Amino acid sequence: MWLRSHRPAAALMKKSEGTRRDFLRACIAGAAVLGTGGSMELLEAAEQSSALVKSRVVIARDPMLRGAGTTVDSKRALNLLDHAMQALFDADHPADPWKNLVRPGDRVGLKVNALGGHAFSSNLQLVEAVCERLQEAGVKANDIVVWDRDTEELERAGFHISSAPNHVQCFGTDRTGYEEDLVTYGSVGSRLSKILTRSCNVLINMPLLKDHDGAGVSMALKNMYGVIHNPNKYHPNGCNPYIADVNMLPDIRTKMRLTICDATTAMYEGGPAYKPQYSWKNNALMVSRDPVALDYVGWQAIERKRAEKKLKTLEAEKRAPLYIATAADAQHRLGTNDPRRIAVIEAQAGR
Amino acid sequence: MAREMISLADVKFPDVSPINEIARGAELGPRLLPLDRRSFLKCAVMAGAVCGISAFAEPCAALLPWAGGPTQGDSQFTAEARFYEKLQNKKIKCKLCPRECVVGDRERGYCGVRENRGGTYYTLVHSRVCAAHIDPIEKKPLFHYLPGTLAFSLATAGCNVNCKFCQNWDISQVRPEQIRADYAPPKTVAELAKQNRCPTIAYTYSEPVIFSEYLMDTADAGHEAGVRSVVVSNGYMQTESLKAAYGKMDAVKIDLKAFSESYYRDVVGGELKPVLDSLVTLRKLGKWTEIVYLVVPTLNDSDSEFRGLVRWIKTNLGVDVPVHFTQFHPQYLLKNLPLTPVPTLERAKAMADAEGLHYVYIGNVPGHPAQNTYCPKCRHLLVERVGLTTGQILIRKGSCPFCKQPIPGIWHA
Incomplete structure (x- = not known):
């Protein structure tokens, strides 16, 4: 698969x-x-x-992403996104990858992560850059919905809430609710956000790169907890096998096209809530069509940072992200966690 | 049976009992034992109750003055939790149930109704009632507690386990903000119970463990107003919180869901041992306690499990604890299993009887003679029940009128 x-x-x-x-x-x-x-x-x-x-995971970097300031520069964010996408798709032109992903008439959901407030949520400039490229590929503005579970959280993260016609839509599942019917896979039985089930046929996942006290790390696969009504039930046992099972739910599995992991700021310890003392300005993006490979590569990046900071490995702390292997196993096949079958492609932007 | 979501503002008040005996009776027609005319009429009355035409199903809009009014904001329902400890980095450890969730800032525990806000833990469901109903006390079921009386029954969203057979999953397995609720402060609940001639407030439907603070405050308000409190719970609770919260109860019903750790782990998402510890603690506290064991075909219905269960009860709680073996109905994540055959329930009862337990009942099978209470000494019928209605109550001063055998329980208000 x-x-x-x-x-x-x-x-x-x-x-x-x-x-x-x-x-x-x-x-x-x-x-x-x-x-x-x-x-x-x-x-x-x-x-x-x-x-x-091989599954491709592109890590695109721009050391000058923030220029001389602390805020991500919009133009550089777009440029960084273009570098990442072109590297992922072997494309010569920035528009080409998007034409492979979407077509006019598609309704595209950008599932962001807004739990960390203004300081540590999916980057606004990056989300805007994605919206721009999607529209250039022929997707209408009001066929794009930027969403997470809660509207207030999105507002706190700095998103402009909108349901106006001819504009990119942005609101939380609290505005639409969850489907009445349960969907099940393995150990999971949940109601799905109506934004996913009714407002989009294409899902682009936009998580963060961060440490997670339960799951070990939180990136692509874990971000889908924001799609279900009962994520609190699926944190025991390092979220394993729950994260993998959630990603097997048909509406998630069949609509997922791409993961754009915002690693402009990342956290190597103390997550998932934002702890500035454990974060670093990474000025990078990770993109892949294989969420398992992306999580595996992201995990290694967090381990490298932990080693640099003289912290124990996640395994030594008894919170290695075992869910990644589960997502790759024969019952799930959501992607690969075998480093021999992952091509990590470094792309430097901003030169 | 399809069931719509409950709100205090709803005009009709659908059935939300965990042991939905009446509604299920309609499905169970061919399995019913032969009824005489009197019993048939009682069943008909009960069926009417389900349809909303008896006092049991009185529309809550008429009962509850706040119903239909504006729903209160989040702050109205938020109170600092009473069972937790603060950790470093604004984390907390919940001490309410054996899970001991370690919860980071702005995160919630497993139950989904308690949130860490800046290192302080809050309950989000104080006075946040998502289901309320006036039920017969037999519906809990409590058979040795004020038979034939009514209980003002309520719930908030949330639960600290995730039983695959949960009948009320649409209120127990959701976060409070995902379901409509109304503001029902403790004193108002106590007053309403009294106005509606309910001698008891029952905390039930979802899982009262997770709204312990509200339960404690409401029990206090109830006692001040002369209204008792009972709780219907899974008993999955830490000893100290159990003593503090359920110490305020006048009677307790515990759902002992199985007698194996593997079932608790795989089907319930909890642990057996803390529940057994809770039962022992309740006995030491002197709380009137009844046990329900939902018999799920193929999962917890073996002879060895029944035998282990009843021997443990006899040894640790005594022979006078009422035990209800109740029929499973396919629900939630266990729709693939059939109804529990009545002979399986009868087998469980026979084993418990043989071990010497005095009060063993069969539940969810309306009309079954094992719903009645019999004197363990002279075998006379003492309390007659059909479904949720009570017929003859012959117990006098807590004893059998025929042989004077004391019958344990709380029989008089």
Whole structure:
């Protein structure tokens, strides 16, 4: 299943100059994506036969993202986003990746993380940059909704709340409520935000890079706790297997297209609430279509920072993010946590 | 049975009992034991109650003066929690239940109704009533406590476990802001109970552990007004908080959900041992306690589990504790299992009887003779019940009128 996250079908089509064998491989993978009967076996065979297929995680950096000040510069944020997306999609032009992701008529949800207030929530300039690129790709402004669970939290984080026509929408699930019916997978039974179920067919996940006292780390997969009505029930046992199970809920799994992890400011200890003393100005973005690979790479980044600060590893603290392996296991297949199958691509912006 | 969400402002007051005996009776027709004409008429009266045409189902808009009024703001429902300790970095450790959630700033505990705000822990559900109803006390079920009387029953959102069979998951498994609620301060509840001729306030439906502060304040207000309090709880609580909160109760019903740690871990999301400890503590406190054991097919219905349960009760609580083996109905996350067969309940009762327990009942099976209370000595019928209604109550001065055997319980207001 993680093949799906490597390259969109359109990209495969463009590269169809290969051999008959390559063509068949692409067909098999395509059939697997479409859920054709017996697809798992075909997919496994395709995975085994294709040593080159890796999940891409791009880390794009701009040391001058904030210029001489403390606030992220809007133009540099857009430039950083473009570098990240072009590296992820091997694209020459900033608009190209977005045309592979969305098309006119799509209704796109940007699931941000606004729990940390103004100091530590999904970066406003970055969210604006994403909205700009989506509109350039043909998505109407009012078909974009920036959301998290609570409107007041979004306001505290600095977002402008709006449900006006012809504008990007921005509000919390408290405005729409949750679906009445439970959806279940594995150990999880939850109601989903109506914003996800009714207002979008494409989900772009915009989490933060941070330490989490329960889960170990909180990035792409954990951010989906903001989609369900009962996240408090799924924090025991390091949130494992709950995080993986939540991400298997059909509306999440099928609508998720991309993760743009805001690592402009990150936290290596004391999370999830913002603790300035444990944060660092990282001036980076992480983007991937494989949320498991992104979480794995982000975890390693947090461990490196912890080592630099002479802190114990998360494993030594008995809070290693075990949910990442669960998300990659045979029951979930949400992506890969195998470093041999992850291509980490560094992209430098702002030069 | 479909059930709409409860609000005090609702004109109709649907049934929210955890042991929804009446409603289920309709589903259980073929399983009912043969009824005589008198019993049939009683059942019909009860069915009427469910449909909202008897005193039991009196519309709450007429009962509750605040119903339909403006819902209060968050601050109205927020009070500092009483069972927690402060930690470093603005964290707290909750000391209400055995989970001992360590909660960071602006985070909530497992129950979802307690929040850390800057290092101080708050309950968000004080006086925040999302369900209220006037029920027969038999609906709790409490069979040895003021039979035939009414209980002013209420709940807030939230629960400290997540039972896969929860009947009230749409109020127990939500955060308070996700459900409509009304402001019902303790004194108002006590006054309303009295006005509606309810000698008892019952904290029930969701899980009263998580609204302990409200329960304690309301019990105090009730006692000042001459109204008693009972609680229907899972008993998953720390000993000190249990003593402080349930020490104010006049009777307690504990849902002992199984007699195995694995069931508590996999089906309930809790632990067995603290619940057993709570039962022992309640006995030491001298609180009148009854136990309900919901028998779930294939999960907690083995002979060995029944035997272990009843022997533990006999050894640790004595033979006079009423035990109700009740029928499971497919709900919430356990819709794949069937109703508990009545013979399974009868097997559990037979084992408990054989071990020498004096008061063993079968619940959720209207018309079953094991809903009645019999003298353990002379076997005479002492309290007759059909569903939730009480027929003859023959107990006199706490004893059997035929052989003078004392019958434990609280029989008179």
